[in-house]
Amino acid sequence: MRKIECISVFDMLKVGVGPSSSHTLGPWRAAQRWIGELKQKGKFEEVERIHVDLYGSLSLTGKGHATDIATVLGLLGHDPVTMDISIIEAEIERIKEMGKLNFNGEREIDFSMAEDVKFNRKFLEFHPNGITFRACLYNGKKSSSSFYSIGGGFVVKKERKNASKKMKNFQEFPFPVEKATELLAYCKAENKPISSIVLENERSLRTDEQIEANFKQVWDVMLESMYIGCHTEGTLPGGLNVKRRAFEMHQRLIGDTEYSGVEDWIPAIRKTEVKFRQILKWVSCFALSVNEVNASLGRVVTAPTNGSAGTVPAVMMYYMCIENHDATFEDLKRFMLVAGEIGSLFKKGATISAAMGGCQAEIGVSSAMAAGGLTELLGGTPEQVLMASEIAMEHHLGLTCDPIAGLVQVPCIERNAMGAIKAINAAEIAMESDASKAKVPLDKVIETMWETAKDMNKKYKETSEGGLAVKVSLSDC
Numbered sequence: 001m002r003k004i005e006c007i008s009v010f011d012m013l014k015v016g017v018g019p020s021s022s023h024t025l026g027p028w029r030a031a032q033r034w035i036g037e038l039k040q041k042g043k044f045e046e047v048e049r050i051h052v053d054l055y056g057s058l059s060l061t062g063k064g065h066a067t068d069i070a071t072v073l074g075l076l077g078h079d080p081v082t083m084d085i086s087i088i089e090a091e092i093e094r095i096k097e098m099g100k101l102n103f104n105g106e107r108e109i110d111f112s113m114a115e116d117v118k119f120n121r122k123f124l125e126f127h128p129n130g131i132t133f134r135a136c137l138y139n140g141k142k143s144s145s146s147f148y149s150i151g152g153g154f155v156v157k158k159e160r161k162n163a164s165k166k167m168k169n170f171q172e173f174p175f176p177v178e179k180a181t182e183l184l185a186y187c188k189a190e191n192k193p194i195s196s197i198v199l200e201n202e203r204s205l206r207t208d209e210q211i212e213a214n215f216k217q218v219w220d221v222m223l224e225s226m227y228i229g230c231h232t233e234g235t236l237p238g239g240l241n242v243k244r245r246a247f248e249m250h251q252r253l254i255g256d257t258e259y260s261g262v263e264d265w266i267p268a269i270r271k272t273e274v275k276f277r278q279i280l281k282w283v284s285c286f287a288l289s290v291n292e293v294n295a296s297l298g299r300v301v302t303a304p305t306n307g308s309a310g311t312v313p314a315v316m317m318y319y320m321c322i323e324n325h326d327a328t329f330e331d332l333k334r335f336m337l338v339a340g341e342i343g344s345l346f347k348k349g350a351t352i353s354a355a356m357g358g359c360q361a362e363i364g365v366s367s368a369m370a371a372g373g374l375t376e377l378l379g380g381t382p383e384q385v386l387m388a389s390e391i392a393m394e395h396h397l398g399l400t401c402d403p404i405a406g407l408v409q410v411p412c413i414e415r416n417a418m419g420a421i422k423a424i425n426a427a428e429i430a431m432e433s434d435a436s437k438a439k440v441p442l443d444k445v446i447e448t449m450w451e452t453a454k455d456m457n458k459k460y461k462e463t464s465e466g467g468l469a470v471k472v473s474l475s476d477c
Contacts, residue, residue, distance in 0.1 A: 004178045004348075008201075009198060009202060009340030009341065009344075012152065012340040012344055013312075014301065015221050015300075015302075016080045016081070016306060017070070017085055018296070018299075018306050018309070019295050019307070020306050020408055021304075021305040021307070022129055022150070022305065022462075023066075023067045023129070025153040026150075026151075026155050027058065027070050027131050027149060028070040030147035031072075032074050034147070035077070043137065044104070044106075046137040047136070048137060050103070051118070051136075052075075052118065052133055053120055053132040054067055054131055055120050055122055055130035056124060056127075056355070057355035057463055058129045059120050060119075060121065060464055061403060061463065062119055063119070064405050069088065072095065072113065073088065073092075076091060076102055077103075077104035077105035088297055096113055099112055126158045127148040128458075128461065128462075130147075130148055131147050132144055132145070133145050150356070151355070151356065151362075172204040173201045174200050175197050175201055177341070179349065180345055180386050180446075183197065183341065187382040193382060194372075195333075195334040197341075198341045219332055221299060221300065222301050223262060224262065224299075225290045225293045225294070225298060226286050226290055226313055227265055229244075229290055229291075229293045232292070236295045237296055237297075240474065245288055246289035250285050252281075253278065257269075269282070279318070282321070283317075283424065284314075286318070287313075288414070290310035290314070290416065291307075291310040292413060295413065303339070304343040304346070304362070304365050304366060307354065307359075307362050307408050308362040308365070308366035308419065310420070311416050312370045315370035318424060327377075331377055334376060337373075340369070341372075342373075343366075345446060352365050355401075357453030357456070358460050359415060360397055360398060360449055361449070362401070364396030364397070364449065366416070367420070367423045368393040368396075370420060370423035371422075374424065375389075375427040375431065378427060378431055379431075380430060380431055381435060387430040387433060388429070388430035390438065391429055392422055392426040393442075393446075397445070397449060400456070401461055403464055405464065406464045410472070411468060
C-alpha cells in the first residue's frame with residue numbers, strides 16, 4: 001500500500017512564539033524532545049553540563065531569529081504554546097547573571113549562554129537547519145543527539161523515526177491525499193467541497209469537540225496577535241530600529257469608532273469606510289500587525305510558518321470585516337480546513353522551509369493557502385479553489401529569503417501584506433475563470449516551486465548572505 005505522509009490542519013496551523021517557526025519554534029521543540037530522550041534513556045539525572053551546536057542557517061541567522069534564546073527556553077522546560085512570554089527576558093538575564101540553567105525546571109546545572117551555545121557556519125548534509133545537543137555526564141561519558149528544523153515548527157531526526165507513527169495514523173485517513181488531483185477526485189466522487197473532505201480526515205484523528213477546541217485556540221491567537229499588533233506602538237527589537245506601523249495605520253482607519261476590547265473590535269471595523277484604498281490598507285494593517293508581534297517574540301500561529309504568519313489571518317479578517325459581515329465561526333473553520341490542506345500539499349510536494357526554498361516557501365505558500373480558503377468561502381468550486389492557490393503561488397515563484405541582519409523584519413513583515421493582497425486578487429481571478437480550463441495545474445506549480453528551490457543559490461535561502469541582507473546593513477539603519 002502506498003504510504004502518504006499524514007499532515008493535519010493543526011500541523012500547518014500551530015501556536016508558537018516568534019519570530020521564526022524554523023529558527024525559533026523548531027529549536028525550542030527540539031530541546032523539549034531531547035529532554036524526553038534523556039529521560040527515556042535514564043540519563044537526565046546524570047547530566048552535568050550541556051552544550052548546543054547550531055549549524056547552517058540556524059547559525060547564520062540565529063541571533064536575529066533568537067534561536068539561542070528559544071533553544072534555552074526549551075531546555076528550561078517552557079512550552080511555546082502556554083509560556084508567559086512576558087518573562088522571557090527575565091529568564092535569559094537570570095542565566096547570564098547566575099551562570100546556571102534550571103534544566104527542565106527540575107535541577108540546576110552550570111550553563112553559559114556565550115560559551116555553551118555555539119554558532120557554526122558549517123551546513124550539515126541532511127538539512128540546512130541542524131542543531132546538536134551534547135551532554136557531559138557525571139560518570140565522564142557523553143551523550144549527543146541531532147535534530148533538524150524543517151520549517152513550520154516541524155522537527156525531525158535524520159532517520160525520520162518520527163515519521164513511522166504518522167504513517168500508521170495516516171492509514172486511518174478515509175481520504176489520503178498527496179497531490180491536488182487526488183483531492184479533487186475525492187471532491188468529485190463524494191460531491192463535497194474541499195473543507196468537508198479535510199474535515200473527515202481530521203475526524204479520524206480527533207473528536208469533533210477536540211477539533212472545535214483546536215480551531216478556537218488557533219483563531220483566538222490569530223485575533224489576539226492582530227489586536228495586540230494594532231494597539232502597540234514603538235520600535236521593534238533587534239537593532240534595525242524598525243518602527244511599528246500597524247498602530248498608526250489602525251488609528252487612522254478606525255477613526256472615531258468606539259469599542260471596548262477585542263470582543264467588540266470586529267463589529268467596530270465593520271462600521272468603517274470600505275472604499276478600495278481603505279480595503280487595501282485594512283488588509284495590510286492586519287498582516288503587518290501579526291508580523292510585528294511575531295518580530296517581538298510574541299505569540300502567533302504558524303501559517304504555515306511564523307515568518308508568514310500574517311497572510312492567512314489578514315485574509316480571514318478581510319472576509320469577516322469587509323466581504324461578508326454575516327460570516328460566522330463555521331466559515332472560519334472552513335477557511336482553515338482548506339488553507340491547512342493547501343499548505344500540506346506544498347509541504348509534501350516541495351517545502352515550507354525558507355532555508356530550503358527561499359521565501360517562496362513561506363510567503364508564497366501562505367498566499368496560496370489564503371487564496372484557497374477565501375475562494376471556497378466566496379462560493380468557488382474545488383477546481384476554482386485549486387486554481388486560486390496556483391495563481392497565488394505562481395506569482396511568488398523564485399522569491400528569495402534575504403532578511404537584513406537575520407531579523408524577521410525587513411523585508412519579511414511587508415511581504416505578508418503583499419502575500420495577503422495577492423491572495424485576495426488570486427481568489428477573485430479564479431472566481432471569474434473557468435477553472436476546468438486552467439493552463440497551470442496546482443500540482444505543476446508545486447513541482448516547479450521545488451525545482452526552483454533546488455536551483456536557487458544557497459545565499460538566498462535564509463542565510464543573510466545575499467540580496468537585501470548584504471545591500472543594507474545595521475549601520476545603514
